[in-house]
Amino acid sequence: MNHPTDAQPPAEPRPEEVPVGPEGTTSAGTAGVPPVDPVAQAQDEVVAELEESLQQEEDSRLFPYQAVVLTSFGGPEGPEEVMPFLRRVTAGRGIPDERLEEVAEHYLHFGGRSPINDQNRALIEALGQEMQRRGLTLPVLFGNRNSEPFLDDTLRQAHEEGMTRLLAVTTSAYSCYSSCRQYREDIAAAIDTLAAEGRTVNVDKVRQYWNHPGFSRANARLVTEAARSVMEGGGMPHLVFVTHSLPVTMDDTSGPGDDEGNLYSTQHLQLADAITGEVGATLGVELEHDLTYCSRSGPPSQPWLEPDVNDHLRALAARGVRHVVLAPIGFVSDHMEVVFDLDTEAVETAQEVGIELSRVPTVGTDAEFVSGLVDLVLERAAEARGEMVAPPCWPGDEPRPSVCRPGCCPNLRVAKPAACGTD
Ligand SMILES: CC1=C(CCC(=O)O)c2cc3nc(cc4[nH]c(cc5[nH]c(cc1n2)c(C)c5CCC(=O)O)c(CCC(=O)O)c4C)C(CCC(=O)O)=C3C
Numbered sequence: 001m002n003h004p005t006d007a008q009p010p011a012e013p014r015p016e017e018v019p020v021g022p023e024g025t026t027s028a029g030t031a032g033v034p035p036v037d038p039v040a041q042a043q044d045e046v047v048a049e050l051e052e053s054l055q056q057e058e059d060s061r062l063f064p065y066q067a068v069v070l071t072s073f074g075g076p077e078g079p080e081e082v083m084p085f086l087r088r089v090t091a092g093r094g095i096p097d098e099r100l101e102e103v104a105e106h107y108l109h110f111g112g113r114s115p116i117n118d119q120n121r122a123l124i125e126a127l128g129q130e131m132q133r134r135g136l137t138l139p140v141l142f143g144n145r146n147s148e149p150f151l152d153d154t155l156r157q158a159h160e161e162g163m164t165r166l167l168a169v170t171t172s173a174y175s176c177y178s179s180c181r182q183y184r185e186d187i188a189a190a191i192d193t194l195a196a197e198g199r200t201v202n203v204d205k206v207r208q209y210w211n212h213p214g215f216s217r218a219n220a221r222l223v224t225e226a227a228r229s230v231m232e233g234g235g236m237p238h239l240v241f242v243t244h245s246l247p248v249t250m251d252d253t254s255g256p257g258d259d260e261g262n263l264y265s266t267q268h269l270q271l272a273d274a275i276t277g278e279v280g281a282t283l284g285v286e287l288e289h290d291l292t293y294c295s296r297s298g299p300p301s302q303p304w305l306e307p308d309v310n311d312h313l314r315a316l317a318a319r320g321v322r323h324v325v326l327a328p329i330g331f332v333s334d335h336m337e338v339v340f341d342l343d344t345e346a347v348e349t350a351q352e353v354g355i356e357l358s359r360v361p362t363v364g365t366d367a368e369f370v371s372g373l374v375d376l377v378l379e380r381a382a383e384a385r386g387e388m389v390a391p392p393c394w395p396g397d398e399p400r401p402s403v404c405r406p407g408c409c410p411n412l413r414v415a416k417p418a419a420c421g422t423d
């Protein structure tokens with residue numbers, strides 16, 4: 001470990017503190033060995049002790065966890081992986097074949113390689129660096145739901161190395177079945193697979209972080225930068241926020257219970273409003289904004305959240321809007337849904353209708369976001385130790401629970417066990 005720069009230098013030891021060697025002699029003056037300066041040696045020992053106690057104190061900030069697991073969707077990394085990946089994602093889900101072939105085309109258009117795993121490896125690297133900077137020594141592992149490295153393999157490897165209490169950080173910020181419970185079901189399935197091999201592993205999860213400032217404020221800053229450069233070019237930006245569409249029934253049931261619901265769309269609307277207010281205040285203008293959706297799938301007869309981002313760009317153009325800042329607040333990195341559905345399709349639509357589109361980057365490995373994830377890890381560890389925590393929130397003052405409540409964001413097709421919750 002490096003010496004912490006802000007630590008006090010060890011005090012000069014007094015003569016009576018100079019340690020005594022095993023034979024009852026101080027090491028100075030031992031015959032045949034060059035004389036050792038007893039003061040310097042004592043200082044070294046004091047430093048070593050100090051470092052050890054610092055180390056223990058540091059590790060206790062993450063107690064009881066032995067590793068963080070970045071838990072993500074996964075994606076193919078070569079053309080031969082595309083169809084097996086898509087079949088895994090859609091198993092038992094009634095996605096029409098035409099839709100699968102169409103999605104396979106999107107991947108093949110990029111050489112059959114999704115950027116998502118590389119982006120997650122970069123995030124793991126950034127998380128590791130930020131933890132190291134703060135003197136936190138936990139390993140950061142990688143486990144996917146739909147592609148290698150699979151979550152169960154990662155947990156098995158961790159167990160083989162003696163780790164049994166892990167903390168999942170997912171690459172999904174909001175609340176709905178696809179963004180939360182489905183991850184929890186896949187974590188439970190991985191835990192079950194290991195249990196069948198006689199291995200016991202516990203996994204907790206950080207709260208959904210749509211309103212953790214590390215995520216929300218980083219998004220606000222990125223949108224501000226994009227809007228500012230449109231204004232510097234003489235345009236008036238119209239803010240279009242975009243997220244993954246869902247079947248309306250999935251949005252209706254997102255959240256703590258049937259009577260509440262619509263948590264997914266509500267969270268996005270609240271964040272879009274808050275960011276718009278923030279950008280406007282920073283730039284000294286009143287900006288218009290809307291929330292739109294992308295990446296719809298499922299049969300046409302099934303209603304999904306609307307408006308589609310492409311339809312909305314056409315409608316805005318018809319109203320005379322010329323400059324759109326497109327903010328993909330629903331996504332954490334520039335993966336396939338962003339590079340295809342937005343940077344390919346939406347960009348084409350904008351060109352067709354004469355809109356100048358400036359696409360805001362996703363949070364990716366933004367330092368504020370990465371630092372926020374480390375804060376979430378520390379927060380969850382403190383919570384697991386039974387300490388009082390004051391979870392920071394923006395917008396609003398309601399953090400999502402890190403242990404999901406019974407029945408939240410239900411699986412509408414089959415009931416399955418889910419980890420990190422009370423049901
Ligand atoms: C809310 C949400 C997120 C955001 C939260 C999160 O990040 O988890 C997300 C992320 C992602 N979705 C992804 C890919 C896919 N999603 C699909 C299908 C679906 N997604 C849904 C929702 C979401 N999806 C839904 C309701 C479906 C319908 C079928 C079902 O109910 O499951 C399909 C099947 C084909 C199709 O229908 O398009 C694919 C291939 C990738 C990987 C990208 C890459 O490879 O770079 C990522 C990050």
Ligand SMILES: [Fe+2]
Pocket residue numbers: 244
């Ligand atoms: Fe998806």
